[in-house]
Amino acid sequence: MKATVNVQEHILVWNYAALKIMxxxxxxxxxxxxxxxxxxxxxxxxxxxxxxxTIIMDGNEHAAKRFYxxxxxxxxxxxxxxxxxxxxxxxxxxxxxxxxxxxxxxxxHTDRQLPFQLQYGFIPLHPAILYELAERxxxxxxxxxxxxxLHVKTLFYQFVHELLRQMDQQQVSIVKPxxxxxxxxxMQEHYxxxxxxxxxxxxxxxxxxxxxxxxxxxxGASIIDYLIRIRxxxxxxxxxxxxLSLKEIAASVGYGDVSYFIRMFKKxxxxxxxxxxxxxxxxxxxxxxxxxRLGSSIVPRRLRRYIDIRNDNHYQYSEKGDLLMYxxxxxxxxxxxxxxxxxxxxxxxxxxxxxxxxxxxxxTVGAESNASNSSNAAIGNTTGSSEMVTYSAVNGDVQIPKxxxxxxxxxxxxxxxxxxxxxxxVGTGDESFNGYTEGKLDDVVNIGNDVPxxxxxxxxxxxxxxxxxxxxxxxxxxxxxxVAVEYGxxxxxxxxxxxxxxxxxxxxxxxxxxxxxxxxxxxxxxxxAVGDRTVSIFDSGSAKEFYAYGSFGRGGDIIYGEFGLKxxxxxxxxxxxxxxxxxxxxxxxxxxxxxxYIFISGWTGDENAAPVFEGSIWDSLPAVKNNHVYxxxxxxxxxxxxxxxEAQLTFVVDSLTKTE
Numbered sequence: 001m002k003a004t005v006n007v008q009e010h011i012l013v014w015n016y017a018a019l020k021i022m023x024x025x026x027x028x029x030x031x032x033x034x035x036x037x038x039x040x041x042x043x044x045x046x047x048x049x050x051x052x053x054t055i056i057m058d059g060n061e062h063a064a065k066r067f068y069x070x071x072x073x074x075x076x077x078x079x080x081x082x083x084x085x086x087x088x089x090x091x092x093x094x095x096x097x098x099x100x101x102x103x104x105x106x107x108x109h110t111d112r113q114l115p116f117q118l119q120y121g122f123i124p125l126h127p128a129i130l131y132e133l134a135e136r137x138x139x140x141x142x143x144x145x146x147x148x149x150l151h152v153k154t155l156f157y158q159f160v161h162e163l164l165r166q167m168d169q170q171q172v173s174i175v176k177p178x179x180x181x182x183x184x185x186x187m188q189e190h191y192x193x194x195x196x197x198x199x200x201x202x203x204x205x206x207x208x209x210x211x212x213x214x215x216x217x218x219x220g221a222s223i224i225d226y227l228i229r230i231r232x233x234x235x236x237x238x239x240x241x242x243x244l245s246l247k248e249i250a251a252s253v254g255y256g257d258v259s260y261f262i263r264m265f266k267k268x269x270x271x272x273x274x275x276x277x278x279x280x281x282x283x284x285x286x287x288x289x290x291x292x293r294l295g296s297s298i299v300p301r302r303l304r305r306y307i308d309i310r311n312d313n314h315y316q317y318s319e320k321g322d323l324l325m326y327x328x329x330x331x332x333x334x335x336x337x338x339x340x341x342x343x344x345x346x347x348x349x350x351x352x353x354x355x356x357x358x359x360x361x362x363x364t365v366g367a368e369s370n371a372s373n374s375s376n377a378a379i380g381n382t383t384g385s386s387e388m389v390t391y392s393a394v395n396g397d398v399q400i401p402k403x404x405x406x407x408x409x410x411x412x413x414x415x416x417x418x419x420x421x422x423x424x425x426v427g428t429g430d431e432s433f434n435g436y437t438e439g440k441l442d443d444v445v446n447i448g449n450d451v452p453x454x455x456x457x458x459x460x461x462x463x464x465x466x467x468x469x470x471x472x473x474x475x476x477x478x479x480x481x482x483v484a485v486e487y488g489x490x491x492x493x494x495x496x497x498x499x500x501x502x503x504x505x506x507x508x509x510x511x512x513x514x515x516x517x518x519x520x521x522x523x524x525x526x527x528x529a530v531g532d533r534t535v536s537i538f539d540s541g542s543a544k545e546f547y548a549y550g551s552f553g554r555g556g557d558i559i560y561g562e563f564g565l566k567x568x569x570x571x572x573x574x575x576x577x578x579x580x581x582x583x584x585x586x587x588x589x590x591x592x593x594x595x596x597y598i599f600i601s602g603w604t605g606d607e608n609a610a611p612v613f614e615g616s617i618w619d620s621l622p623a624v625k626n627n628h629v630y631x632x633x634x635x636x637x638x639x640x641x642x643x644x645x646e647a648q649l650t651f652v653v654d655s656l657t658k659t660e
Contacts, residue, residue: 022093024141046070051087067127073117090134180218209488224470240280395484403503404463416641417498436636436647534595550575553638602633630655
């Protein structure tokens with residue numbers, strides 16, 4: 001997605017930034033030389049001085065010729081395809097960070113919006129000035145003296161100043177980094193670490209639901225399934241190319257439990273690691289290539305030029321520099337094997353087993369199902385129907401009872417979906433027990449916030465509903481059929497999914513019809529009461545910060561979704577239009593975010609949390625002065641299930657339509 005550069009905002013950030021120049025180079029590529037993909041180890045300017053080429057950055061193609069200027073952030077993938085006899089360009093690497101003086105800016109803008117991470121390319125109107133500054137930077141950098149390095153930094157500031165001035169004149173467009181592509185490259189580099197959706201969301205500054213939904217839309221696969229495929233491909237390469245023990249290979253791809261690694265490998269390849277290694281030896285004698293078994297069905301639909309960050313090969317040239325950017329980190333044999341694996345993966349299409357999300361039921365007689373979910377499927381199925389059907393969930397096709405009776409909701413935030421269908425689980429997570437469900441979960445076991453496998457086994461479930469985490473699904477599937485769900489799916493669609501899952505589609509349709517009738521009744525009343533005024537939804541953070549919400553419970557699904565009320569422009573931009581659903585802010589910005597009406601979630605989960613919404617700034621807000629602040633302390637206020645939304649609807653309507 002392209003947008004015009006806000007140069008004035010860039011200038012503000014550059015004024016705050018602390019900079020370190022990492023390397024300055026002038027690179028020459030001749031026709032016939034092998035040009036390999038490369039990942040930027042830091043933010044960089046690439047300035048072409050002679051020749052022409054197609055330069056591809058994160059899949060975006062630039063027709064670069066003399067004096068073409070490019071910028072990309074750390075982790076940007078770079079490919080160069082010569083369209084001339086040669087190409088000469090400067091490559092200037094730098095690192096930038098915002099010190100405490102820039103803290104206010106960082107609270108308002110996430111890292112992915114900072115100019116150091118953005119991508120753009122254009123031909124400056126006055127290239128000679130930039131050319132001279134780049135040439136002087138290179139000359140001083142090669143001297144390597146302390147005074148000369150200081151001069152390089154001075155020249156770099158002049159370079160950026162001149163660049164911003166010309167960008168302002170030319171209204172240059174930027175391209176935000178491709179999030180799915182960056183996630184893939186990050187997982188390629190850190191696959192041996194204990195990655196989860198939560199750690200990835202924290203790293204990339206997105207909410208878990210948004211990150212998961214975006215990745216699945218771009219690739220057709222869940223984040224965890226893609227990570228597992230990367231790990232299995234790496235394990236296959238090590239099995240073929242090394243004599244490492246299974247324990248060493250398991251540890252090198254992120255599994256501390258060898259037995260679990262063997263089960264996962266067999267699940268994804270159809271054979272055990274030992275069989276795979278034996279077949280690899282036989283492959284040397286014939287045309288059979290067992291690596292084909294690792295051809296992933298999980299491939300990006302639109303992402304094509306991502307590369308393995310562990311294979312940092314780049315161009316060959318004579319200059320020396322401070323960054324060891326172009327050395328291969330893997331043996332050539334493994335590198336070639338991984339390239340083959342990725343190529344084979346790209347040749348196969350997405351399958352329902354790994355990427356399906358159609359959420360439909362179809363009776364199955366004698367059909368094969370997902371191995372992990374069909375094993376021991378009958379455990380605990382003592383009271384429900386013995387007939388099994390195939391349910392297509394986010395974790396693949398799962399054999400489940402046609403009418404499950406003993407359901408355990410490890411994903412407790414969805415318990416309200418069952419209650420709306422007239423079902424009670426036998427066990428559910430701690431978040432399900434709140435003021436909105438009082439009296440509705442009598443005799444239901446609270447299994448807590450973790451995943452207590454022994455307690456779940458004791459409940460003898462015939463169906464388990466969990467968050468989409470591959471390792472948890474693998475373990476729970478040994479107890480009963482396990483279905484994964486994801487947060488952030490629209491209410492009506494998610495409830496219909498639960499209706500199909502439990503054989504209660506009619507009940508789901510009935511609840512939706514009743515809900516639609518309530519919305520149709522209350523919407524005009526609320527619109528008349530609120531008019532053109534704005535509504536904000538806040539949640540406490542610490543003594544110096546708070547959260548503004550656009551969705552994800554707290555009445556947002558009703559206020560902004562069903563009723564279509566207006567949010568303050570800055571909340572609309574950062575919490576709603578961005579798809580993130582929330583924004584973390586400094587209390588100093590309260591007047592900027594505060595609407596004419598304010599809803600506050602009073603439940604924090606921390607009894608010792610510092611009070612946030614008080615003091616002189618708070619008291620000066622029009623909503624406070626007009627008594628238009630509404631607090632809801634129930635834990636259920638943060639949820640988006642049907643039962644919680646029914647209670648939130650009453651609270652929102654009563655608050656906005658009450659007479660003074």
